[in-house]
Amino acid sequence: MKKILMIGGTGTISLPVTKKLCADRNFEVYVLNRGTHNHVLPENAEVIRGDIHDEEAMKELLKDREFDVVMNFILYTLKDAGENVRLFAGKTKQFIYISTNVVADHEKAVLMNETAEKGNEYSPYGQAKREAEDYLLRQYRENGFPVTVLRPTQTYSEDRLPLSVKGKTYWGVISRILRDKEVIVHGDGESVWAGTHADDFAEACYPVIGNGQTAGEIYYVVNPEIYTWNMLYRTIGEVLHKEVKIVHIPTEILSLSRQYDFAGSVRGDKYYSNVFDISKLRTVNPDLHFRISMRKGIEMYMEYMDAHPEKKKEDPEFDAWCDETIRLYLEYTEKIRNQIR
Numbered sequence: 001m002k003k004i005l006m007i008g009g010t011g012t013i014s015l016p017v018t019k020k021l022c023a024d025r026n027f028e029v030y031v032l033n034r035g036t037h038n039h040v041l042p043e044n045a046e047v048i049r050g051d052i053h054d055e056e057a058m059k060e061l062l063k064d065r066e067f068d069v070v071m072n073f074i075l076y077t078l079k080d081a082g083e084n085v086r087l088f089a090g091k092t093k094q095f096i097y098i099s100t101n102v103v104a105d106h107e108k109a110v111l112m113n114e115t116a117e118k119g120n121e122y123s124p125y126g127q128a129k130r131e132a133e134d135y136l137l138r139q140y141r142e143n144g145f146p147v148t149v150l151r152p153t154q155t156y157s158e159d160r161l162p163l164s165v166k167g168k169t170y171w172g173v174i175s176r177i178l179r180d181k182e183v184i185v186h187g188d189g190e191s192v193w194a195g196t197h198a199d200d201f202a203e204a205c206y207p208v209i210g211n212g213q214t215a216g217e218i219y220y221v222v223n224p225e226i227y228t229w230n231m232l233y234r235t236i237g238e239v240l241h242k243e244v245k246i247v248h249i250p251t252e253i254l255s256l257s258r259q260y261d262f263a264g265s266v267r268g269d270k271y272y273s274n275v276f277d278i279s280k281l282r283t284v285n286p287d288l289h290f291r292i293s294m295r296k297g298i299e300m301y302m303e304y305m306d307a308h309p310e311k312k313k314e315d316p317e318f319d320a321w322c323d324e325t326i327r328l329y330l331e332y333t334e335k336i337r338n339q340i341r
Contacts, residue, residue, distance in 0.1 A: 002210050003066070005030045005092070007052050008073035009045070010037040012157045013098065016202035017071070018045060021209070030067070055083045062087060069210050071096040076125075081132040085139050093212060094146050099133045101153040101222070102126030106272035110192075113277035114151075114218040122255075123268025133218075140216040149218040150205055153274065154195045156297060158304040159311055161236075162195035164229050164270060165254065165262065167318025171305065175314055177237065182245040182326050186266045189230035189248055192273035196223040197292035197300075207285040214284060222276040223290040229270075232294060239298045247326050259321055 004021055008014045009031035021027045022042035031041060032048045041047070050061045052074065070092045072084060081097075088095055103126050104112060105119035118134075120126035139145035154162045161170050165184040176183050196204075204221050208214050227235075230246065237244035251271045255263040282288050292300070305311055 001026060001028050002068040003028045003030065004069045004071065004209070005032055005048075005065075005067045006045075006071050006073070007032045007075075009033055010040055011073055012160055013152065013155050013198050013201055014071070014073040015040060016157075016198045017205070017209075018042070020202045020206060027210075053080070053083070055087065058083075058087055062091070065091070067092045069094045069096065071098070071209070073098050075132060077128045078131040078135055081135045085136070085145055089139075089143070089145055092146065094148060094210065094215065095136070096148050096150060096209065097133065097136050099149050099151045099218075100126065100129050101151050101220070101274070101276075102269050103130035103133055103151070106269075106274065110273050111275050111277055112220065114220060114280055120268050123264045125264060126268055137216065137218075146212070146215040148208060148211075148214040148216075150208065151218060151220045151222075152196060152201055153220075153222045153276070154193075154270075155198050155201055156195055156301070157198040158300060159308075161298065161301050162193065162232060162294070164189075164233070165249075165266065165322075167260065167315040167321070169313045169315045169318075170301075171312045172315030172318045174236070174240070174305075175312070176319065176322065177240055177242050177244055180242070180245070181319075182247045182322070183233065184249050184254070184322060184326065185229050185233060185246050186251045186254055186262075186270060187229075187248060189233070189246060190228050191271065192226055192228055192275060193232070193270065194222055194225060194227075194274060194276055195294065195297070196221070196290070197297045200290045200292050204281065204285060204288055204290070208281075211284060217280075219281045219284065220276055220278050221281060222278060223292070224276045224278055225290065225294055226275060227294055235295050236298055239295070239302055247329065249325070249329050253329065257321075257325075260318075 006018050009018045021029045030046045035049045102123050105117045109116045136147040140147050156162050164186050233244045255267045
């Protein structure tokens, strides 16, 4: 039986992986976190309560423990990476780092695979994750640290959706559609995108877990279904039985917002067309099949939200921002229309 340590373990991406591992008798699952949401964990997950970002406390907490696999879902920076290497070098046979598609330089490639050049001028998140990824891979090359890198793109779940422009909540956008208010989509809405349901992510990466042949490798874990942002929003409308009133606003304008970081979340990520090549992942998971299409994921989201109305949290601040931004943009557009000959 393999011992697996999940760091985090209760988040959007990590919880489905934790549940799948707990359902497999070949794994003994430990979850290390601060205990905030552990009520969602399977009963057979053994909880280790602590803060992974407190290195000295972790040294004491983990000093007598070793694992076959460590998966860290909350490693974001170069500092985090250094701490994890010091904590787990010699204590695990495999360390799985959940990186991100945002580490890539999307200005130089549309077809994204593991050989795509790295570099993201606009996303501090992507820059930090890249530094961590580079460091961990260097530790593998120089010191044999057994890291495997997984790169998802926008991963959503029962209470999250892939959306273009949003505020603090996902429901804030859905609420505007239900109230017949306009919603903002960046650019002309025709850039190509791909999102992955968290349940599919768990199935796709499963054969990587505990696979020693994957050390030092990077794998994109992405549902390769292709759609545009306009297609996504039209499908949301179909599921809601509502007409979606889209206002397309250039990303350059959205990035000027002082209230929301659209320079990072849109200009540094969603702005680009992405087509994903997951052929490398298929070499590890030859039976790979993504069960949840974009439409099915939207339907699952709405079913879950209807069953949990307490999750339908409005976002009045974002609502007001949308109203004002749309008003200003349409007014300016009308002025331009009247002046162009």
